[in-house]
Amino acid sequence: MIIRPYQEADRPFLRTLYLAARKQAWPWLESHDWRLEDFDRAVLGETVLVAEHEGRPVGFASLFEAENFLHNLFVAPEAQGQGAGLALLQAAQETFTSTGALKCLVRNTDALAFYCRHGWHKVSRGTAPNGEYFLLHYPVTR
Template sequence: MQIRPFKEPDRPRLRALYLDSRQAAFTWRETQHYRLEDFDRSTRGEEIWVAERDGSLLGFVSIYRADNFIHNLYIDPHLPPQGVGSALLHAAEQTFTTTGSLKCLVKNAKALAFYHKHGWQIISPGCDGGEEYYLMYSPQR
């Protein structure tokens, strides 16, 4: 597996992966209104890194560089666990110039467990659009 910068030909596959991943992860939401184009809006102005193996895209992470903020980290939900999320998270952390941050939805227990396993700490709770989240910081360097 390699982690590499996004290329424009990746867009169609990442759109589909983003849609599938969100529908699989957000079981408490009504997701039928989600669209392929949501990927474009969600990653606009962000640095995107993709995980690829043998020409197949496995997942991606997008980072808002100005704030060392991970905005999206999604893995193909049809894949068995194989360290893709960990590799993408590590790659993102390597680009941080200071402590990294992200927001994780309170109801997303699987994602919270993943970030805790990697040393991320909850700093404060918050609410956006009626949905509770935790602001998390990366491990200290």
């Protein structure tokens, strides 16, 4: 598994991945208005890291580095369970200069368990347009 910076040639695949992975991860949300272009808006102004396996992208993470905020982490449904998510998470964590943060929808129990297994801690709960979420922190100990 290789983690590398985003390249413009990744856009078509990552658009498709973002659409498919959200539908799989959030089946309780109404998705009929979701579009491929949502990816472009979701990562605007963010650093995007791409997980590549055997020469093809299988996932991505996007970060708002100025705030040590992990905004998105998605792995193609057919590539889940092969280490891409953990590799992306670790690469994102390495960019943090202080406590890292992310929001995870309360109903996204698989993702929540994944983050908690890897050292993230729930610090608060809130509500957003997509539903209730947990704010999670990752302590940086450098």
